Amino acid sequence: MVTAAGPWDSTGQRTAERDRVVAREHTGGADHGRGSGAAGSPRPAPSAGAVLAALGGTTAPGGGTKAAPADGTAVADVLDPLLEDPALGTHRAASVVDLTTGKRLYGLGGDVPLTPASTTKIATAVAALTALGPDHRLTTRAALEADTGELVLVGGGDPTLTAREDARGLASLRTLAEKTAAALEKRDMRKVTLSYDTTLYAGAEMHPIGVNENLAPVTALMADEARTDDSTSGPAPREGDPADAAARAFAGFLKQHGITASAPGPSKATDRSDTLATVSSPPLSALVERMLTNSDNDLAEALARHTAAASGRPADFDGASAAVGETLKRLGLPVGGARFHDGSGLDRADLVTADLLTALLAEAADPARPQLRPVLTGLPVAGFTGTLAGRYTDGAAGLVRAKTGTLTGVNTLAGTATTPDGHVLAFAFLANETTDPWTAQYTLDKAATSLTS
DSSP states (O other), X not given: OOOSOXXXXXXXXXXXXXXXXXXXXXXXXXXXXXXXXXXXXXXXXXXXXXXXXOSSOOBOTTSSBOOOOOOHHHHHHHHHHHHTOGGGXXXXXXXXXXXXXXXXXXXESTTSOBOOGGGHHHHHHHHHHHHHOTTOOOEEEEEEETTTTEEEEEOOSOTTOBOSSOOTTSOBHHHHHHHHHHHHHHTTOOEEEEEEEOTTSOSOOSOTTOSBTTBOOOOSOOSGGGBSSSOSXXXXXXXXXXXXXXXXXXXXXXXXXXXXXXXXXXXXXXXTOEEEEEEEOSOHHHHHHHHHHHTOHHHHHHHHHHHHHHTTSOSSHHHHHHHHHHHHHHTTOOOTTOBOSOSSSOSTTOBBOHHHHHHHHHHHHOTTOGGGTHHHHTSOBTTTSGGGTTSOTTTTTTTEEEEEEEETTEEEEEEEEEOTTSOEEXXXXXXXXOSOHHHHHHXXXXXXXXXXX
């Protein structure tokens, strides 16, 4: 019944609901055939409507054909008063499209380019999945220069590479060191000159916003997004030289396996080098979901650069920006007026339209493009996951999935909402020159909630 992917378990219950209830020890709700469970165990989460209904047809779960959702006039009657709120600043735009029928239900300045903030990541996700495919992985490797004995740690542009003991399914720098040490021992080598190669990327490493806890310097080699604390998402202090820090950590892990390495420095692996070991990231589909759920800026910039490389452009800010725009244009999407200057949306010079955002979501919902489905499944679930975990607690929790966007004076929201009759609507709301970010955010949440009732 559900072609657009969950998160669902085999019984039809949303896993996000179940995990959240277990964590908070809440009670109530139908058990979907699970039984009462052990004494004292939390009951299953309350049943709720689908986060995403079937996108491949119009048959309702109970049989028959879904009735069309409210017409454009009815949607306008609901949205117009909300979007006239002064909290939304002096420039605002909106678009609502029925993903089942493709019918446009609402538009307000839908073709006017505005600053999108982090909703830019939806465009980055579509471009990366189109250029690379959902199964693509980012590989970090250790290469030995046979003639000099130099060991080169070659960055593969994977910001999720981890140095932590529990890799949790990510590429592990510790595993790479263990494999490398074993390969060196077979060659009877116990000492190496260590260097690192970041040449997969080109151009400046520093984002135009400068040093900022929302983003590390953009380099092809880093571990744990160059975070210097134990965080895995959100703002955090970062290493000033992520590649050097990763290489030093790698040297420490080599030492644990009996290999002594020199202090690392920058270099470039030659075509004559022998790859001793590799580790690879989860598939791109999972990386896209992580990027969208957590609004991961480091991952967004990495995926934009990989899109550039796959498109034959330099993997720098300019090349990545051009590649994203060109990829979307080839898909036939309405890119008029759009301007991309980064992959994350941190650059205030980025511009997109509400029409482009809903077109991106519609493209991801197209049954003919299953490779783009992670764009929808990665959207935070209202009241449950990612940047929407603490929102919609008294509204459309579980019925809205959306990417948030916030900069000073900018509030945006774009995603999907499920109507009472089972239709899935794509929506995009953009507000620029807002003066009260919390009220603007609340108003946009009310607008999304209104689509579910």
